[in-house]
Amino acid sequence: MEGIVLRPQGQGCIVETPSGRMLCWMRGRLRQTGVSPLAGDRVEVLPGAQGEGVIESVAPRRNQLSRPAVANVDRVVTVTSLVDPRVPPLLLDRFLALAEKARVRAVVVVNKVDLGRAQEILQVENRYRSVGYPVYPLSARLGEGVEPVRREIAQGGVTVLAGVTGVGKSSLFRCLIPGASVEVGQLTRQGHGRHTTKHTELFPVGDGYLADTPGFSALTLEGVEPGEVAGLFPEFRPFLGRCRFSDCRHLDDVGCAVTQAVGTRIDPVRYESYTFLLREAMEARRSH
Ligand SMILES: Nc1nc2c(ncn2[C@@H]2O[C@H](COP(=O)(O)OP(=O)(O)OP(=O)(O)O)[C@@H](O)[C@H]2O)c(=O)[nH]1
Ligand SMILES: [Mg+2]
Ligand SMILES: [Zn+2]
Missing domain, CATH: 1.10.40.50 (Probable gtpase engc; domain 3)
Incomplete structure:
Protein backbone atom coordinates (compact mmCIF):
# COMPACT_ATOMS: atom_id res chain seq x y z
CA MET A 1 0.00 0.00 0.00
CA GLU A 2 0.95 3.66 -0.50
CA GLY A 3 2.13 5.80 2.38
CA ILE A 4 3.92 9.01 3.31
CA VAL A 5 6.94 9.17 5.62
CA LEU A 6 6.13 11.29 8.67
CA ARG A 7 9.60 11.07 10.17
CA PRO A 8 12.75 8.98 10.20
CA GLN A 9 13.13 6.88 13.33
CA GLY A 10 16.34 5.05 14.09
CA GLN A 11 17.12 2.83 11.13
CA GLY A 12 13.52 3.02 9.98
CA CYS A 13 10.75 5.55 9.74
CA ILE A 14 7.15 6.21 10.68
CA VAL A 15 4.84 5.94 7.68
CA GLU A 16 1.22 6.97 7.51
CA THR A 17 -0.82 4.56 5.41
CA PRO A 18 -4.56 4.18 4.75
CA SER A 19 -4.62 1.61 7.56
CA GLY A 20 -2.78 3.72 10.12
CA ARG A 21 0.77 4.49 11.17
CA MET A 22 3.49 1.91 10.83
CA LEU A 23 7.09 1.63 11.84
CA CYS A 24 8.75 0.67 8.58
CA TRP A 25 12.12 -0.66 7.53
CA MET A 26 13.75 -0.29 4.18
CA ARG A 27 13.96 -3.45 2.12
CA GLY A 28 17.61 -4.55 2.11
CA ARG A 29 18.30 -3.94 -1.54
CA LEU A 30 16.89 -0.40 -1.16
CA ARG A 31 19.23 0.29 1.75
CA GLN A 32 22.15 -0.84 -0.38
CA THR A 33 21.35 1.85 -2.95
CA GLY A 34 21.98 4.42 -0.21
CA VAL A 35 18.40 5.74 -0.19
CA SER A 36 17.33 6.84 3.27
CA PRO A 37 13.76 7.94 3.78
CA LEU A 38 12.95 11.60 4.42
CA ALA A 39 9.84 13.18 5.84
CA GLY A 40 7.54 13.66 2.87
CA ASP A 41 8.75 10.65 0.92
CA ARG A 42 5.97 8.75 -0.83
CA VAL A 43 6.59 5.06 -0.35
CA GLU A 44 5.19 1.66 -1.23
CA VAL A 45 4.77 -0.42 1.94
CA LEU A 46 4.29 -4.12 2.50
CA PRO A 47 2.48 -4.41 5.85
CA GLY A 48 3.84 -6.99 8.27
CA ALA A 49 3.00 -8.05 11.82
CA GLN A 50 2.51 -5.80 14.87
CA GLY A 51 2.04 -2.54 13.05
CA GLU A 52 5.36 -2.83 11.27
CA GLY A 53 6.01 -2.83 7.56
CA VAL A 54 8.66 -2.98 4.89
CA ILE A 55 9.29 -0.20 2.39
CA GLU A 56 9.42 -1.74 -1.06
CA SER A 57 10.11 1.44 -2.98
CA VAL A 58 10.49 5.19 -2.60
CA ALA A 59 8.88 7.35 -5.29
CA PRO A 60 11.23 9.76 -7.09
CA ARG A 61 11.30 13.07 -5.19
CA ARG A 62 9.67 16.03 -6.92
CA ASN A 63 11.88 18.30 -4.85
CA GLN A 64 13.90 18.17 -1.66
CA LEU A 65 14.89 20.72 0.94
CA SER A 66 18.08 20.22 2.87
CA ARG A 67 18.13 21.89 6.27
CA PRO A 68 15.50 20.73 7.09
CA ALA A 69 15.30 17.48 5.22
CA VAL A 70 11.84 17.34 3.67
CA ALA A 71 10.90 15.81 0.35
CA ASN A 72 8.03 16.65 -2.00
CA VAL A 73 7.17 20.04 -0.57
CA ASP A 74 3.98 21.46 -2.09
CA ARG A 75 3.61 24.74 -0.28
CA VAL A 76 5.62 27.24 1.73
CA VAL A 77 4.00 29.59 4.21
CA THR A 78 6.40 32.55 4.37
CA VAL A 79 6.04 34.33 7.68
CA THR A 80 7.00 37.95 8.20
CA SER A 81 6.36 40.70 10.75
CA LEU A 82 6.45 44.49 10.61
CA VAL A 83 7.38 45.04 14.26
CA ASP A 84 9.51 43.10 16.69
CA PRO A 85 11.30 42.29 14.41
CA ARG A 86 10.75 44.65 11.54
CA VAL A 87 11.60 42.35 8.65
CA PRO A 88 12.99 44.13 5.57
CA PRO A 89 10.92 43.34 2.45
CA LEU A 90 14.03 41.90 0.81
CA LEU A 91 14.07 38.98 3.24
CA LEU A 92 10.47 38.05 2.47
CA ASP A 93 11.07 38.49 -1.25
CA ARG A 94 14.06 36.18 -1.04
CA PHE A 95 11.95 33.40 0.47
CA LEU A 96 9.32 33.95 -2.21
CA ALA A 97 11.97 33.79 -4.93
CA LEU A 98 13.36 30.56 -3.44
CA ALA A 99 9.85 29.11 -3.51
CA GLU A 100 9.44 30.11 -7.17
CA LYS A 101 12.79 28.52 -7.94
CA ALA A 102 11.67 25.28 -6.26
CA ARG A 103 8.28 25.55 -8.06
CA VAL A 104 6.47 25.44 -4.75
CA ARG A 105 3.26 27.35 -4.06
CA ALA A 106 3.89 30.27 -1.70
CA VAL A 107 1.57 32.19 0.60
CA VAL A 108 2.40 35.12 2.87
CA VAL A 109 1.61 35.40 6.58
CA VAL A 110 1.97 38.80 8.22
CA ASN A 111 2.20 37.90 11.90
CA LYS A 112 1.93 40.03 15.05
CA VAL A 113 -0.97 42.17 13.86
CA ASP A 114 -1.76 42.64 17.57
CA LEU A 115 1.22 45.02 17.67
CA GLY A 116 -0.52 47.55 15.40
CA ARG A 117 0.72 49.13 12.15
CA ALA A 118 -2.66 48.60 10.45
CA GLN A 119 -1.79 50.99 7.63
CA GLU A 120 1.47 49.22 6.79
CA ILE A 121 -0.15 45.81 7.02
CA LEU A 122 -2.65 46.90 4.36
CA GLN A 123 0.20 48.07 2.17
CA VAL A 124 1.94 44.71 2.45
CA GLU A 125 -1.33 42.87 1.78
CA ASN A 126 -1.88 44.86 -1.39
CA ARG A 127 1.69 44.45 -2.54
CA TYR A 128 1.69 40.66 -2.42
CA ARG A 129 -1.95 40.07 -3.40
CA SER A 130 -1.39 42.06 -6.56
CA VAL A 131 1.51 39.72 -7.40
CA GLY A 132 -0.82 36.76 -6.89
CA TYR A 133 0.25 35.49 -3.47
CA PRO A 134 -2.50 34.87 -0.90
CA VAL A 135 -1.84 37.03 2.17
CA TYR A 136 -2.97 36.16 5.70
CA PRO A 137 -2.54 38.82 8.39
CA LEU A 138 -2.82 37.19 11.81
CA SER A 139 -1.71 37.08 15.40
CA ALA A 140 -0.21 33.77 16.44
CA ARG A 141 -0.06 35.07 20.00
CA LEU A 142 -3.80 35.71 20.15
CA GLY A 143 -4.62 32.84 17.82
CA GLU A 144 -6.55 35.27 15.61
CA GLY A 145 -6.65 34.92 11.83
CA VAL A 146 -5.10 31.44 11.89
CA GLU A 147 -8.11 29.57 10.44
CA PRO A 148 -7.58 30.62 6.81
CA VAL A 149 -3.98 29.36 7.03
CA ARG A 150 -5.20 26.08 8.45
CA ARG A 151 -7.67 25.72 5.58
CA GLU A 152 -4.89 26.44 3.10
CA ILE A 153 -2.65 23.70 4.57
CA ALA A 154 -5.60 21.30 5.00
CA GLN A 155 -6.25 21.29 1.24
CA GLY A 156 -3.51 18.69 0.92
CA GLY A 157 0.18 18.22 0.27
CA VAL A 158 3.20 19.01 2.40
CA THR A 159 3.65 22.52 3.79
CA VAL A 160 6.72 24.08 5.40
CA LEU A 161 6.93 27.39 7.24
CA ALA A 162 9.69 29.81 6.30
CA GLY A 163 10.82 33.16 7.64
CA VAL A 164 13.66 34.80 9.51
CA THR A 165 14.20 34.32 13.22
CA GLY A 166 11.66 35.79 15.62
CA VAL A 167 8.74 36.29 13.22
CA GLY A 168 6.67 33.62 15.00
CA LYS A 169 7.00 30.45 12.97
CA SER A 170 7.04 28.23 16.04
CA SER A 171 4.15 30.18 17.57
CA LEU A 172 2.08 29.70 14.41
CA PHE A 173 3.02 26.04 14.35
CA ARG A 174 1.71 25.67 17.91
CA CYS A 175 -1.59 27.30 16.92
CA LEU A 176 -1.95 24.81 14.08
CA ILE A 177 -0.70 21.72 15.95
CA PRO A 178 -1.54 22.35 19.63
CA GLY A 179 -0.16 19.04 20.96
CA ALA A 180 3.32 19.15 19.44
CA SER A 181 6.37 20.47 21.19
CA VAL A 182 8.38 23.19 19.48
CA GLU A 183 10.57 25.88 20.95
CA VAL A 184 9.01 29.32 21.09
CA GLY A 185 10.93 32.48 21.80
CA GLN A 186 14.28 30.73 21.71
CA LEU A 187 16.75 30.89 18.91
CA THR A 188 16.55 27.68 17.00
CA ARG A 189 19.97 26.19 17.50
CA GLN A 190 19.89 23.85 14.56
CA GLY A 191 22.79 24.26 12.19
CA HIS A 192 25.00 26.25 14.52
CA GLY A 193 27.74 23.77 15.24
CA ARG A 194 25.92 21.80 17.87
CA HIS A 195 24.96 18.32 16.87
CA THR A 196 21.22 17.88 16.99
CA THR A 197 19.60 14.58 16.23
CA LYS A 198 16.18 16.11 15.79
CA HIS A 199 14.59 15.06 12.54
CA THR A 200 11.87 16.91 10.75
CA GLU A 201 8.44 15.51 11.46
CA LEU A 202 5.22 15.96 9.50
CA PHE A 203 1.94 16.55 11.32
CA PRO A 204 -1.43 15.95 9.64
CA VAL A 205 -3.64 19.02 9.10
CA GLY A 206 -6.84 18.00 7.34
CA ASP A 207 -5.81 16.37 4.08
CA GLY A 208 -2.33 17.92 4.26
CA TYR A 209 0.79 17.85 6.41
CA LEU A 210 2.81 20.55 8.14
CA ALA A 211 6.54 20.15 8.86
CA ASP A 212 7.72 21.05 12.36
CA THR A 213 10.96 22.68 11.21
CA PRO A 214 11.09 25.72 8.97
CA GLY A 215 12.26 25.39 5.37
CA PHE A 216 14.45 27.41 3.05
CA SER A 217 16.97 28.17 5.75
CA ALA A 218 19.62 28.62 3.07
CA LEU A 219 19.54 32.37 2.84
CA THR A 220 21.14 32.97 -0.53
CA LEU A 221 20.01 32.32 -4.05
CA GLU A 222 22.91 29.96 -4.54
CA GLY A 223 22.50 27.94 -7.68
CA VAL A 224 20.29 30.57 -9.30
CA GLU A 225 21.70 32.00 -12.52
N1 LIG B 1 3.06 40.27 19.94
C1 LIG B 1 3.20 39.09 19.33
N2 LIG B 1 4.28 38.34 19.60
C2 LIG B 1 4.40 37.15 18.96
C3 LIG B 1 3.42 36.69 18.06
N3 LIG B 1 3.83 35.48 17.59
C4 LIG B 1 5.00 35.21 18.19
N4 LIG B 1 5.34 36.22 19.03
C5 LIG B 1 6.55 36.28 19.88
O1 LIG B 1 7.69 36.44 19.05
C6 LIG B 1 8.81 35.74 19.63
C7 LIG B 1 9.40 34.77 18.59
O2 LIG B 1 8.41 33.79 18.30
P1 LIG B 1 8.81 32.35 17.74
O3 LIG B 1 7.54 31.64 17.46
O4 LIG B 1 9.77 31.69 18.64
O5 LIG B 1 9.55 32.78 16.39
P2 LIG B 1 10.30 31.83 15.34
O6 LIG B 1 9.98 32.38 13.98
O7 LIG B 1 9.96 30.42 15.56
O8 LIG B 1 11.83 32.12 15.65
P3 LIG B 1 13.10 31.13 15.38
O9 LIG B 1 12.76 29.79 15.94
O10 LIG B 1 14.23 31.80 16.08
O11 LIG B 1 13.30 31.13 13.90
C8 LIG B 1 8.28 35.03 20.88
O12 LIG B 1 8.60 35.82 21.99
C9 LIG B 1 6.77 34.98 20.64
O13 LIG B 1 6.05 34.96 21.86
C10 LIG B 1 2.27 37.51 17.82
O14 LIG B 1 1.36 37.20 17.04
N5 LIG B 1 2.22 38.70 18.48
MG1 LIG C 1 11.15 28.69 15.98
ZN1 LIG D 1 14.80 44.71 -19.16
Missing part, protein backbone atom coordinates in the same frame (compact mmCIF):
# COMPACT_ATOMS: atom_id res chain seq x y z
CA PRO A 226 21.56 35.81 -12.74
CA GLY A 227 19.44 35.51 -15.88
CA GLU A 228 16.86 33.47 -13.95
CA VAL A 229 16.21 35.98 -11.17
CA ALA A 230 13.70 38.18 -13.02
CA GLY A 231 11.56 35.13 -13.78
CA LEU A 232 11.31 34.44 -10.04
CA PHE A 233 9.21 37.62 -9.72
CA PRO A 234 5.81 36.59 -11.18
CA GLU A 235 4.76 40.19 -11.86
CA PHE A 236 7.84 40.69 -14.09
CA ARG A 237 6.93 37.82 -16.39
CA PRO A 238 4.56 39.74 -18.71
CA PHE A 239 7.44 42.12 -19.50
CA LEU A 240 10.25 39.61 -19.99
CA GLY A 241 11.20 39.25 -23.63
CA ARG A 242 9.85 42.72 -24.34
CA CYS A 243 13.08 44.61 -23.56
CA ARG A 244 15.13 46.03 -26.42
CA PHE A 245 18.08 43.76 -25.73
CA SER A 246 17.69 40.05 -25.15
CA ASP A 247 20.41 40.06 -22.47
CA CYS A 248 18.74 42.95 -20.57
CA ARG A 249 19.47 42.82 -16.85
CA HIS A 250 16.53 45.14 -16.12
CA LEU A 251 18.79 47.53 -14.22
CA ASP A 252 19.77 50.69 -16.07
CA ASP A 253 19.55 49.06 -19.50
CA VAL A 254 18.20 51.12 -22.39
CA GLY A 255 14.74 50.11 -23.60
CA CYS A 256 13.95 47.92 -20.58
CA ALA A 257 10.27 46.95 -20.39
CA VAL A 258 10.58 45.93 -16.73
CA THR A 259 11.97 49.21 -15.40
CA GLN A 260 9.34 51.08 -17.45
CA ALA A 261 6.64 49.23 -15.48
CA VAL A 262 8.11 50.09 -12.06
CA GLY A 263 5.74 52.42 -10.25
CA THR A 264 2.72 51.22 -12.22
CA ARG A 265 2.44 47.45 -12.63
CA ILE A 266 5.58 46.62 -10.64
CA ASP A 267 5.89 47.70 -7.02
CA PRO A 268 9.09 49.72 -6.45
CA VAL A 269 9.80 47.77 -3.25
CA ARG A 270 9.68 44.47 -5.14
CA TYR A 271 11.87 45.93 -7.89
CA GLU A 272 14.40 47.00 -5.26
CA SER A 273 14.49 43.41 -3.95
CA TYR A 274 15.04 42.21 -7.51
CA THR A 275 18.12 44.41 -7.96
CA PHE A 276 19.55 43.10 -4.70
CA LEU A 277 18.88 39.44 -5.47
CA LEU A 278 20.30 39.87 -8.98
CA ARG A 279 23.56 41.23 -7.54
CA GLU A 280 23.60 38.39 -5.05
CA ALA A 281 23.26 35.84 -7.88
CA MET A 282 26.00 37.58 -9.87
CA GLU A 283 28.36 37.54 -6.90
CA ALA A 284 27.60 33.90 -6.13
CA ARG A 285 28.54 33.01 -9.68
CA ARG A 286 31.77 35.02 -9.53
CA SER A 287 32.88 33.31 -6.32
CA HIS A 288 32.41 29.82 -7.76
